[in-house]
Amino acid sequence: MSEPQASSPRPAPPARANEPTVTAALAAERGLSAEEFELLRGILGRDPSWTELGVTSALWSEHCSYKSSKVYLREFPTSGPRVLQGPGENAGVVDVGHGWVAVFKMESHNHPSYIEPYQGAATGVGGILRDIFTMGARPIACLDALRFGEIDAPRMRHLIDGVVRGVGDYGNCFGVPTVGGETAFHRCYNGNILVNAFALGVARHDEIFTARASGAGNPILYAGSRTGRDGIHGATMASESFDAGSESKRPPVQVGDPFTAKILLEACLAAMKTGAIVAIQDMGAAGLTSSTFEMAGRGGTGMRLDLEKVPLREPGLSPYEMMLSESQERMVVLARRGREEEVERVFRRWGLEIAEIGEITEDGRALLCFAGETYADIPIEPLTEQAPVYRRPTAPPADLAARWEAPTLPDVGHPIETLQRLLDTPDFGSKRWIWRQYDHTVRTNTVRGPGGDAAVVRLKGTPSALALTADVNPVYCQLDPERGGMQAVAEAVRNLACVGAEPVGLTDCLNFGNPQNPEVAWQLQQSVLGLSAACRALDVPVISGNVSLYNETQTDAGLQSIYPTPAVAMVGLIPLLKTLPESHFDQAGDRIILLGRDREEFGGSAWLRLLHDLEQGRPPQVDLDTERRLSQLLRELIGAGLLSTAHDLSEGGLGIAAAEACFGKGLGARLEVSSPLELFSETQGRALVACPPAHSIEILRAAERHGVPAAEIGEVGGENLEFAVGGENFRAPVARLETIWAQALPKALGL
């Protein structure tokens, strides 16, 4: 940790009657450790005021400072020929050709969604959308990666319904299509669900904006909704106890207002075109504090805020509350002095409030005033740059060896019936009940919506398209966080390859438990190593991301952390969009070819977990070289228009992939497999493709050239899904399987 610079002490802001006196104990209440409190006193050369303490505790919170994860994030490869902006801004930026850039990021909103699922999920989507248009990009697609507990767990149906409606209502009203995502269920999330929202925007090269302040004297403008006491982390409690009479209540939940967000988007993009904006930053977590301090910190400037000018929803907010409020749909806009009128006109035209609340200064300090009185006077750079960084002790779980012991395999039984039981789980059942509630066709770019491997949105005005996918298998990560991390990246690349897309970048949400638990710190470290190794091997730069720690809950068995869940969202480029293969069978008579070879791997497999309650064994190997060759092959075959179907093998293995391929168009198929086990093995680096008979030879040759094992294993047609195992034939009508699959989730939800 770097030494606090001894800055010339400034007079402390006067203590105030209605404010608590700041002590180490109070600082601890606000989340600052004793050392952190001392560090702050060192930086100030005196005791902090109440407002200074609030601001610092927010800036040094795990969420804003990444103090426990920074050391690991350095592992990520973050550069590449296409990368114009890596981690550190509101979102990453990559070049996608024809003068266009893609801007994307994923964010978690886990705890708020558990408290109030509808508003929690809605404001999660709102937050990530603001991150995108803050950069000057227009959002064109969203993904949502959701992890729920067991459906029968307390409150879980309420949480699922609320989250899905929240994601839907916000995106639908805002007018961005939610084109894909992930939904998983596991008891480890019973008391701590995960809501990770991803957004992708596009802009012209020269339209990108950053949140870097400059130019002493430039006015700081506040635009959008008014400020209320929303989501002030218990601050109200702390301060209220000091003005008698007021009963203290939990801070009000942030409420999303997608309508205001939508006009805020239009106003921001229009205002940016005036050329009168220097920098712009949305108010997300820790609202006015993080937005203004980060802006000034990045630019190495100072600032003065006159907080009495902040537009309020209710009277009587203290400077402390204004700085920490998390009211939604607000932006900080830094304009060029003398041209602020041009900016204000645009916002007013859209019916939005905009007010000048301060200006940029030279002295590198944040001067927070209210009615002329000083409430905080702190050096910005030390606060943002000298934020504590921890390398927490790590330790692998004691029972790791036991976890990795190969599971003793139960009898598969009748392969079709086993498959049918898997299709009947919410885990494998169709997620249409969810994505049918999301507008996934608005903006008229959606070439492939939810339901396949990766979504595809065309880039208007170019021959190109972008592909999107979100993946991670937490059970793999629990058993082996490093392999789990690798697998997440590998599967994402595979999903993109199945629509002929080449990865251009990745964003992640690292959802973990309590980092002060050495086992969790180890999971975090190992997962990042795995993600990074895969990203290097497969040439995928990490351009943005987010860390969510302390995902743990009190259970009878004591504090339980969630399984390590490093969710990955990846964007791919299809330079020349022609006809795409379907993820389902499209034509009777097509030949079915399996790319990749099975190694009978069952560690952490869905078959053992869902049907035998067994989470055992080391997860499947991830051979990154194989993955690279497979995805190159798929892109080549799709580019040459040889495939009518391409669907990757992931959770559930060949059996599930074959069944999913039969749905969609209701076409049957006959596949030959060596053993019933082969249907449920989860060996990585494989994909199922189908093609007109005439193309089969060419595809097998291409596979050989790329060193990818390939075999023709069957044919599309008929009403049945049929497996020929050795001499035996097992079959079931596709219609029956599809009904079971389509009903599984609604049935489990009791609808």
Place this chain on the structure above:
Amino acid sequence: MIQARVTVYPRREILDPQGKAIGEALSRLGFQGVVSVRAGKSFEIELKTAEVGVARRQLEDMCERLLANTVVEDYEVEILDEDGR
């Protein structure tokens, strides 16, 4: 038979985008002197029981469990007499 009305409003300190938008629209329509608008839900519920006390307890229970989201909403239960006043 008891006629009751349950009214559910966003908690005072919580943002009410609907009420805000409606208030602005009313001013645009030329209605002067609209100080504030809060937008909530209203449920008219008919119950078999004849006992007011029972009904009230039942209705409050309904609010806690379904009709209101007490994290963000307050509710109010009124028992109406026959002619629904």
Place this chain on the structure above:
Amino acid sequence: MIQARVTVYPRREILDPQGKAIGEALSRLGFQGVVSVRAGKSFEIELKTAEVGVARRQLEDMCERLLANTVVEDYEVEILDEDGR
């Protein structure tokens, strides 16, 4: 200053899917003897004027022109006294 409440309900003759769904949900939750549920909207409106008559006319005008869609909805205006009863 006048506190008023406007309640807007789907017309009796028009079926009310929301009310129906809520009624069913309540029975599923084990509430006995729920005969019927109608789901409507409630608006709490604060007006500058002090004259009840003026306020009432204004509020009815608001309903006709904005708050209710008289094709499918009925409305009701109540003036509440200071303590909002």
Place this chain on the structure above:
Amino acid sequence: MKVGVVVFPGSNCDHDVYHAFSHVLNSETVFLWHGDETVQGCDLVVLPGGFAYGDYLRAGALAALSPVMAAVRRHARDGGLVLGICNGFQVLLETGLLPGAMRRNQGLRFLCQDVYLRVERNDLPFTSRLQVGQVLRLPIAHAEGNYEDAPERLDALEDNAQVVFRYCAPDGSICAFDAELNPNGAARAIAGITNPRGNVLGLMPHPERAAEAILGNADGLALLAGTIASFAPSASPPAASPKAEEVRA
């Protein structure tokens, strides 16, 4: 032929409609601002989908009060063409330019999916390139598409042949509420209607989202293209500005 696409605060299909008319059909297309007092000499005015004013209160209710709607009303009275899509249809209902009202979908959830529509008449400018009985596949995306009116008014609507599109099965057969085929439960499977004069059309599905082969469906193109092709210039006498009461007919 000049097309005007109205932009309300919260419209979110305005760019989509603009793209379809301007880039796909190469017709002169402009945006009309909700605060405008005229339709700037447009021949066809399109009210696009979205959530105008957030659809707070009722879908379309707040948008119906915008100044531009008074101009649209005059445009319609003078025989000009008006096309309301999804939220635009809801605005037309709230404005009283078309009869009836929308309620929340039967299942009380937002629905985004394809539906099948049967064309009920092709003697309108909007349907000039469609056949009676023809079945179109178009996407819907709405939470309030459950069309409703008093029974006698519905009868009148039928008697005047004002129903232009109905939700149907792929084979064209009409079904009352069906979770897939008429998923919002619209009365008499009504998906689109016109005014007695036939120059105002409102429909819930989105033809502009099905106007390009690359998106996998171009069934909507005939409707949009036909509307332009069939256009006959409207004589526009000096328009009297509407009285306040008119704003909610």
